[in-house]
Amino acid sequence: IPSRNMDNETKFMITCMLFTVICSSVSSDEWKATVVKSIDALVTSCVVVPCSFFHTGGNLPSSRLRGIWHEKDGIKKTIYHEDPTLIKDSFKERTKMLGRLGQNNCTLEITGVKDYDYGPFCFRVELVRTENNDPTKDMFSFVEDCVELNMLTEPPKPAVIKLQTATKGEPYTVTCSVIHTCPTHVPKLTWNLDSTKVTVHHKDIKQGNWETQSILTFIPEEDDNREITCTAEFNGGLKSSFTFTLHVKRIENYNHIIIPAVVGIGTALLFGIPCILMANKYKNRIAELQNQEGTMWNRLSRLSILFKFTVWCIKSACILRVFCFVLFCFLFVYLFSF
Template structure:
């Protein structure tokens, strides 16, 4: 291998090493704003990267603090790995849902109060394995903070239905509601039978989720103009509902005409056919007698 080739390989190795080091940076992806229903809960999606390489959760210390306030101080943290440094009015109401070792900084806040609006910023510190002492590697993502939009009353569920129901045929109605707390999803209930109900949960975008309840039933004639109600309960504290009035298309019943007609036809056949045979028999007999007299 000549010197030029060795030099090129060495340069490529240095470039690869430099690229892998420089690609690691302090960066966070946090939703900028999210709705939060007072008395309910909210989950703030968050992910981050750091310059320390692949570290276990035990080597990372997390906190969420008020923007513009000094982190790592009791009066400024809504969450901290050290529970003694959490603000009193947030104690017991916040927790990290993801693993820091997997670069997940998702935050849950429960029992939302109307002053929990923020903005709040995430901070991570790399710590030594001995004694949980911080290193010089730490970062507050003050350019990527979240602000909570306080919602005092829950949104009403949305009802989706076909134009009209038909008596005796399967009919489906969908009730859906948006929310921002997948750890405590809203409960959807109907003023109807509990069987034939399917529930789905799905992520729409940026921390916004949808819960769907699909009701399938067979309407009867007595269900026409009946009121159907779907109620959403948020964290078992606040509720909202939507309703619709069923319009059931009747299927005409012609049995009162068909059955007597069938009975009449059956009776006519029952007595008519023997009569025909008997009349034919007597006609043939009379013809025979007439022939004998003429003979």
């Protein structure tokens, strides 16, 4: 009989152990969390840690849930709790739950980041009684899904996208952007130019990283090697900047080539065409006289025509020289005025 009792006790103990293992695995399977493994945090600034969780029993109201953030090596080392008296002194008034637990959002904000806030930090969820807010036995710490903070003592520098050369009198656009991890207190981007055409965008680039963009548009003037600076001011007061030199080119103007060419062609046409017409006229007249009988009168007529043609050519040549001289003076003054 004693041996039979021992067998029963052994079976009972084995059954209890199996039941405990099964229950613990089921209990752990009831909760799932998604937390970034690591995220940059600028000292003196702030950081927002994206976090979400899932319960197989479906969504529960916020009134039945309590969210806690703690250090991985100790549940009692609380960095966030709805009861401020339970928070570590070094984190008091510096942490805030941004997400609504009823929407499975456990996102955490840490402000005034210290160089020792590196973590790792883990999220813990507890089910509480609605009537008195006391915790129940249903709770879970996501110690396998914790976040570590990469401490940055220097702020990241802005990145600038621009064209190498600007054109005088034409719109010029330059984009300045900076990456950060605190969407609740975004960096402020400013320019050293006075312009009303500045557009700012904020973009979620995932894994807790955000991008703030400032797009500046202005009309450049003469090339004076002006320096343009984009400055990023982060929450907490730290600043960084990027400076580049703007090179402005003039709009290409070919008037100094076109005008002389047009004047030259016009002059050639103005004097060339009449000369050709007059030469043809006298040539035809002389040919007519040569075809007639060679009387003294015809010979005198040919000589008269040749004389008139010669006089006309001499006058035209003089006028052309005077005109060319005036044209040369005009072109000289025009070309050397650029």
